[in-house]
Amino acid sequence: xxxxxxxxxxxxxxxxxxxxxxxxxxxxxxxxxxxxxxxxxxxxxxxxxxxxxxxxxxxxxxxxxxxxxxxxxxxxxxxxxxxxxxxxxxxxxxxxx
Numbered sequence: 001x002x003x004x005x006x007x008x009x010x011x012x013x014x015x016x017x018x019x020x021x022x023x024x025x026x027x028x029x030x031x032x033x034x035x036x037x038x039x040x041x042x043x044x045x046x047x048x049x050x051x052x053x054x055x056x057x058x059x060x061x062x063x064x065x066x067x068x069x070x071x072x073x074x075x076x077x078x079x080x081x082x083x084x085x086x087x088x089x090x091x092x093x094x095x096x097x
Contacts, residue, residue: 037083
């Protein structure tokens with residue numbers, strides 16, 4: 001008696017794996033977009049804190065996010081969210097575009 005899988009068994013396994021992938025991929029993409037949105041929100045809170053610190057130090061609001069980068073309050077990588085949204089300052093608060 002030979003040991004191994006028949007062609008029918010292999011086809012059944014491939015079909016089951018395909019169905020599992022089809023069910024899981026949309027859920028993974030939803031989670032990734034949710035994580036990106038939460039990360040952007042957290043980064044905006046960091047920028048808001050930097051705006052408050054800038055105001056305490058200089059007595060005025062920064063005119064742009066570049067003022068915070070040039071002043072050493074933010075790193076240049078903190079001007080964009082991981083989803084590609086660019087951060088800006090509107091009415092003294094961080095806004096993602």
